[in-house]
Amino acid sequence: MDPDDLRAALADAPGVPDPGWLDEALARVAAQPDAVGRLFPAAGRHCGRAPLPAAPGWHADEAARALLLCALPADRAAAEAQAGYRYGDADEKRAVLKALPMLPIGAQAVPLLHDAIRTNDTRLVAAAVGPYARHLDQPAWRQAVLKCVFMGVPLSVVDGLDERADAEVATMLAGLTEERRAAGRDTAADALALLDRLTTGGGPTAAGNTRTTEA
Template sequence: MRTEDLHAELVAELADTAWLDTALETVARQPAAIARLFPAAGRRCGRGMLSDHGRIPPGWSVDDAARVLLLAGLPRESAAAEVEQLYRYGDAAEKRAVLRALPLLDLPPSVVEPLLLDALRTNDTRLVTAALGPAARHLDAAAWRQGVLKAVFMQLPLAGVADLDERADAELATMLGGLARERRAAGRSMAADATELLHRLQERVS
């Protein structure tokens, strides 16, 4: 996803872009201003869903887009410190926007990975889903597998897991197989997409 496409989608959704335009100009000149502008995005731009025109992934809200654009507009030298603070002190919607912005920011793994791991430790479906999106490329194989297993356990759609077929391996198949057996023993079943993934992996390694 490109910031240009995200900006175009957001502008098309807003009746008035004055606040957004001013906010983007402000954070580019005064990065610390994002501490007050980032939380205000929902109130100033709205929290409805963006229309799906195929240029951005489905499920993005207006405030998601505004916050991600603010983060993408930060000067590179200020981005890491601001991102960490905004995630640490943000509410769930603000944390999700930080996670969604990570693929668009040039941040070192030492900044990105702890945020993803923190999100995967929560039981908030919004944060787990966002952490397994494109930014999950920063997770090592073990952490990524655990994230996918948690998504299956929480019955989240696996379509939202970035690079699933490319990264799924025999170890993930073993983990999914164990979960499937536990579910069967409890008289429960795994979601259809997880069962299909398990079958694909088993066929791949057989």
């Protein structure tokens, strides 16, 4: 999602409690970066938390928080994103994770992905396997995919799934599927479909999926 498109989606959203707040907040952050620490938590109160019809998968508070991070000077973006995640509640953490691909920070925020993937919050795990997950190395990415399957997070949220899934992912999925079968539990249909693609020659090979994409 491009920041300009996200801002337009938020501007068109119905029922925003304080429509003028975001423009003022963005201008303030651009001029006084330290202000983001106070404005970031306030976004839900001023912008609401409704889904954005023009930005599927985004809510108003997430969009506002992502835009605040985008308004920061480039040399402050990584540190403020890390602070927003470390000290934020679950909604604030998710907003940071979704904002990461928009920020000029390279791979600096990868530790935030590792933290999110370790949680038992399905919304954080789903946000962590979005476009910024291109910076995860292949072993960590495989574990993230397996965590999605284990927690019931739809694999449709995993960015670049078919491009990066490899023979090792197939081995891990096969093992999890067998464990669940032995315990009388089902495996999600999307995971079984991925396993089928990888084991019948329809998926990529391990040799072609050992590198991450750098910004």
